[in-house]
Structure formats: C-alpha cells, structure tokens
Amino acid sequence: MVRTRYAPSPTGFLHIGGLRTALYSYLFARQHKGKHILRIEDTDQKREVEGSTENLIKSLAWGGVEFDEGPHLGGDYGPYIQSQRTEIYKKYAMQLLESYKAYPCFCTPERLQQMREEQQVKKLPPMYDKTCRRISTEEMKEKLAAGVPYVVRQKMPEDLELAEFHDLIRGDLEFKIALLDDHVLMKSDGFPTYHLANVVDDHLMEITHVIRGEEWLPSAPKHVLLYQAFGWKAPEFAHLPLILNKDRSKLSKRQGDVAVEDYMKAGYTPEAVVNFIALLGWHPGEGETQEIFSMDELIERFHIEKIHKGGAVFDREKLDWIQWQWRRRKFEEDPRQEGEKLVALVQEYIPDEWRTDRLYLERALKTVKEKILQKPQEVRGHIEFYFKENVDVNPELLTHQKLKVDMEVAARSLRAAHDALEKFDDYEYEEKIKDCLSGVVSELGVKNGQVFWPVRSALTGEQFSPGVFEVIWVLGKEKTLQRLQEALAKIS
C-alpha cells in the first residue's frame, strides 16, 4: 500500500513550489490507489505564523490536492501535528542514546559559533568537532545529573565509508560519511529537529515514498543512516527540482507572486495553475504534444520517473496561455454556466456605477468576450468607452492612412452614416446595423474601411475596440447619434 505525504511548516502561505510538491505527491498516491497524508511540521515554534495551517489547507483544497489523513481529517496514525508528538520523539531519541547511535552534546551555542568562525578562517568545512562525542561516560553522567542543558546529536558511523541510497528521480547516489556532520536531532528545548521528527514520523506513519524538494538532497544520507540506526526500512526517495525565477535563482518574492493565494486573488483558475505547475518539471514524454491536462488526466498520465532533474523557470506568460486555454475549453463545454461565472468574476474589476444598467453592461461584456476569456482582470480598459459621457475623440484618430481615410473622407462618411442611422430603427439586431452601414458604403461608393473606421473611432474614441456593428448594438440609437454628432462638430 502506497502512502505519501506532504509535510509543510506553518510559516506563512503555501508557496507555489509547495503546491507542486503536494501535487506530485498526491498524483503518485492516487495513481497507485494509495493514501495521501498531510502532516504539519511545526517543531520550530519561533518561525510559526498564526493561522498558516488553515491557510495551507485552504490553498491545497483550492488546488484540488486532496488528503486522506491529516490534522483536519484525522486518521489512524495521528496526531498529524508534530508539536503534539514531542513525547514520541523523546522516546526515540532516548532509544538512540541507549544504543549509542546518538550522544548528548553540552557545547554552548557560543562555543559552537566560535568554532565555526575559526573553521571559516582556516577555510575548513564548518562541522561540529565532535568534542562531546569523546567525553567519558562519567563526565557525561555528571553533566546530565547536574542538569547541564544539552542537545542530542546523531553519531555518524565510523565503520562505514559510504551512505548509499536510490532516488526515484536521480538514480543511485552515494555520500562519504566522513563528510557528514553529527547533526542535532533533539534541541535543548526538548523539541526534535526536522531530521529526527521526519524520520520517526515517516516510519510510524508508514510512509512508503518521500517526495520532497531538492533542498533536502544533502541531508538525505543522514536520514538513511538514521533509519539504519533505528533498524528501520527506509522509504523510497524522490527529490524534486526547484522552481526558479527568471534569473534562475530559487523562486522568491520580490520577483513576482509566489503564494498560491496570490494567483487565487489574481483570478486564476485552479485547473490552470495545477496544469501549469504540473508541467514545470514533468512531461509525459514520448512525443506527446498535449499540454492541457485535467487532474484526472494527470493522475492517469503522471509517472514519477518522468520528473526532470533540472530546475524550471516559472514563466507567467505560459501560465496565462494555459489559463486562456482552460477558460475557452470550459466556455465551449457550457457557455451559459461559464458565462455567468465570468460575469461574476469580471464584476470585481469594474466600477459600481457601470452596473446600474444591467442589460447595457451585459451587452458591453459580450462584445469583449475573447478578451475576458484571456484576461478578465483587464476587462475594465476594454469596455471603458461604453460608459463615457462623451468620448472626446482626437480628430486624428478618425483618419487612417492605410485604409485611405483622410479628414475629408472621414467627415463625409460620418455625415452619411449619421443620417442613415438617424432614419434607422432596428438597433436590436447586429445584422441589420451592418446592412444599414453597408448601404452607406455603396451609396458613397467607397471601401468598407472608409466608412467603418471613422465611425468606429468616433464612437469609441479608441484605436482598438470591438467592431463597429457590435459597438452600435450596445450603444443604441441615442448614444450612437450623439457621439457621431460630437465627432462631426470637432472636425467641421
């Protein structure tokens, strides 16, 4: 039975890289019909941020990453919050002490600090000098009895040269044990460090596959050695590549949004975000060209060996493209429901006063459907002209060199269009509006653009906008005629 886990620290919000780690872990568990566990690693109270566990759970749920066990769900392997398991860690630390796989260290932080500085100066690798590993049993017992504060350090074996293990992504790895530090397992405040808590919990919770970030690779051999010290079977490991900024440094704030919540707020859809990050570091391979995957497809297609070794740059433009593909797909599947959702979403980005005439707004939105599907956040700028009292068009805008519209043509077209539109009454139908303007075109004996361009720019005051017929359809007779008159007044 496969059991995987996502084990974040409650130090803030869910990082986009954290979502991906959780996603891969989830995908792997689901495709093997296994269990996915959430465990909160809060052994460092100093770094804990109030409310982050709830935030983590919320963001994970938003992304569609599900769990079978966890602090919010319970389960047979609880508690799932490490600060509630301190007695367990103490027991195992004691076991290690008794079997001489670990030792108490009485060195003060000050001495350690000084030691490291000296090592730095001598250009030696900063490592614990193992002073307390060598003190006599008597001295140790004395200090213990005297209540001298101590930490528990892992004793790196001296009878072994290499620590070896297999990584599902990187293959066989080996590390020289002599270069491994006697790491702290239990802090003087009685809390375990990551190394101890992680190994003990993964064992007790029967985790079969540890899927985590690449930053853990250097300490993985110590974990393997710890499993051996306990006499436990180590789980399989898979160390994921990092997600990077544009400059290839580790993805961080300052250079863009890193919190999943930022993307939620920016109007991105979970399907798109998940689809995008799944592809940052994984690809089905073998000439596959599909890029849009639903969660179900991911579960089916995902293969842990297909995860890449190198880091991947987070490219927001590609995310935007994937988002647009998703919106379009969903809209095609269910135009009515998706349309309503979009309208609701778009409401957040437009001023209150634009909502007073619901029909008018709906029509305006309809003319910029493609733009909304692409970037709902930018809808305001696209429909702004519909809501202006007067458009105050720049006369230059009425002309167009390539379309052969000079001021004279523009004036004539505007005049003729105005007169035709004044007699016209079928403003409810785009097709009729088109017929009406086409009539003007043939009447004047000019090209389409020579009428359409000046009319559209007079009506919108914009270089770029929806097409003339749609614009007139939204504006209605009164506004259309008024705006045409204004433009005419400006150039005559």
Next chain:
RNA sequence: GGCGCUAUCGUCUAGCCCGGUCUAGGACGCAUCCCUCUCACGGAUGAAACACGGGUUCAAAUCCCGUUAGCGCUACCA
C-alpha cells in the same frame, strides 16, 4: 571554502536509459504574411538550442572523463 545536484531554442520541454531514422520535434513568447473596419481570435510562414574540451566508435544530443556555469546544502530553520 567543502559537499552535492543540474546542464537541448529567451522560457517550458521531446529525444538521451536501448548510439545511426535528429539537416534536433512540440508549446509559450517574438517576427512576417493572410483574414479583416482596428485590436484580439483564427490560419500560414520564419528566426531561435544539443554549455565547452577531450575520448570511445564506422557513427554521439545520446556512452565515458574533464572543464565551465548555475543552483542547493553547509543552524539547537524547515
């Protein structure tokens, strides 16, 4: 500094394990053209990469070694 990981278009990547089919494929972005009343959409085309140096081999993006670069770790943080 030490240790480790990584290295295909600007970016995400296919191919690499099982050398020839790779004049290296796809996607984002970019450019040009077409469609067209403008933008967008859609269609077509194009520019754009095997980090470098040695081997091994008839043949290397693919195997081996080295160099370089990038990143990670080097806490009583995770």
